[in-house]
Amino acid sequence: MNDEVICExxxxxxxxxxxxxxxxxALTLNxxxxxxxxxxxxxxxxxxxYVVVEGAGDRAFCAGGDIRxxxxxxxxxxxxxQLDFWREEYVLNVRIKLxxxxxxAIVDGxxxxxxxxxxxxxxxxxxxxxxxxxxPEVGIGFFPDVGATYFLPRLTGRAGTYLALTGARAKTxxxxxxxxxxxxxxxxxxxxxxxxxxxxxxxxxxxxxxxAPAPPGPIVAHQALIDAAFAASNVAEIIAxxxxxxxxxAADAAKAIRTKSPTSLAVALRQMQVGASMEIAQAMRAEFRxxxxxxxxxxxxxxxxxTIIDKDGKPAWQPARLEDVTEAMIAxxxxxxxxxxxQLAEAAA
Numbered sequence: 001m002n003d004e005v006i007c008e009x010x011x012x013x014x015x016x017x018x019x020x021x022x023x024x025x026a027l028t029l030n031x032x033x034x035x036x037x038x039x040x041x042x043x044x045x046x047x048x049x050y051v052v053v054e055g056a057g058d059r060a061f062c063a064g065g066d067i068r069x070x071x072x073x074x075x076x077x078x079x080x081x082q083l084d085f086w087r088e089e090y091v092l093n094v095r096i097k098l099x100x101x102x103x104x105a106i107v108d109g110x111x112x113x114x115x116x117x118x119x120x121x122x123x124x125x126x127x128x129x130x131x132x133x134x135x136p137e138v139g140i141g142f143f144p145d146v147g148a149t150y151f152l153p154r155l156t157g158r159a160g161t162y163l164a165l166t167g168a169r170a171k172t173x174x175x176x177x178x179x180x181x182x183x184x185x186x187x188x189x190x191x192x193x194x195x196x197x198x199x200x201x202x203x204x205x206x207x208x209x210x211x212a213p214a215p216p217g218p219i220v221a222h223q224a225l226i227d228a229a230f231a232a233s234n235v236a237e238i239i240a241x242x243x244x245x246x247x248x249x250a251a252d253a254a255k256a257i258r259t260k261s262p263t264s265l266a267v268a269l270r271q272m273q274v275g276a277s278m279e280i281a282q283a284m285r286a287e288f289r290x291x292x293x294x295x296x297x298x299x300x301x302x303x304x305x306x307t308i309i310d311k312d313g314k315p316a317w318q319p320a321r322l323e324d325v326t327e328a329m330i331a332x333x334x335x336x337x338x339x340x341x342x343q344l345a346e347a348a349a
Contacts, residue, residue, distance in 0.1 A: 005034040014039075025057070026064055029085045057109075061110065114146055120146075126185050141303030150284075164268045165260070264299060
């Protein structure tokens with residue numbers, strides 16, 4: 001147990017609380033390590049039937065990693081510390097995906113970045129009333145990581161590509177309809193849900209008893225447009241198709257994409273194009289290759305500066321235009337790292 005993440009047994013469940021509510025439960029290396037240790041212990045504990053993870057407070061499940069710290073490490077040239085975090089985080093993402101016991105993520109609040117990594121890979125993903133998913137990484141010169149290469153291409157139609165390139169937010173209804181969540185349980189019923197699991201009741205039967213229809217979301221209403229526009233082979237063509245459509249939804253999507261890092265957009269689209277054929281371990285190795293390059297490039301630091309540090313909203317991307325991002329530049333992000341490639345247990349390979 002540590003202050004940032006509380007891991008405790010409650011009857012038949014191993015219960016994890018992400019406990020940094022003042023920071024929207026943003027994920028730290030200390031939290032990653034605490035979760036990993038708990039999963040190791042509970043896997044061999046016959047008294048633990050389910051693992052349940054929640055976020056403290058009423059605003060967020062987990063709003064991502066500690067971006068400011070990663071920015072400070074990188075600007076100081078300490079890429080080793082940055083990569084220590086990402087390496088252990090990505091290994092944990094694979095661990096959760098392949099965990100042999102049911103892993104139940106209850107997301108009732110903001111979930112972004114690192115929070116997605118410790119929830120989306122669970123065997124059972126429950127969306128509360130306040131569920132608000134986003135992967136806005138291309139807006140800070142980064143890329144959709146924590147396994148987005150694996151799970152976003154597996155969403156309904158081209159919704160994953162839309163979410164990756166626009167950073168748009170998905171609420172409860174869209175989450176269930178698109179495949180980001182398995183069920184909606186109203187906030188008022190979540191304590192009863194956790195209590196039932198702690199008593200060892202059937203997980204699937206309890207979900208069926210407490211789940212409720214989620215209100216329709218705006219993304220699903222535009223599925224046909226998303227599927228048509230985001231099937232294009234490059235970002236420029238996606239924007240062109242959105243512009244040609246002319247609807248308010250298309251215009252908003254195109255406007256959002258135009259503000260993002262051209263390099264990040266191109267890398268993210270390639271992730272969406274190749275990820276559907278990857279297993280989770282392959283996807284995480286690809287992402288570690290990407291992050292090992294991006295942490296040494298300028299856009300991440302410029303994007304965080306403009307968004308979080310100076311907050312001027314005026315990042316100067318390098319290169320600044322989509323047409324200046326070459327195929328060779330995109331491919332270089334995915335190239336093997338040799339001895340520095342992400343090491344995963346043989347069972348996850």
